[in-house]
Amino acid sequence: MATTEQQDIDPYTAMESLRAALAGAGIVLPSLSVDTASPALRLVDLGRVRSDVAARLAQAIQTGVRT
Secondary structure, eight states: OOOHHHHTSOHHHHHHHHHHHHHHTTOOOTTOEEOTTOGGGTOEEOOOOOHHHHHHHHHHHHHTOOO
16 A cells, blocks of 8 residues: 555656666666556556666666666
C-alpha cells in the first residue's frame, strides 16, 4: 500500500527526475512517459528497452552510479 508521501509525488516530476538520473548514467529509456490513462494512480511507464540497455540499467543500480 502506498503512503501519503508516495501518492503526493507528481508523476511528471518523477519521470523527468528519472530521465535526468538515467542520462547521467548514459542510459536512455526512449519510451519513458507518464501513464495518462490512470491519473489517480500516478504511474510512470518505463516502457520497453533492448536487453543491453536493461543490463546497463541493472549495472548502474547495482553499482550506485553518481554523476
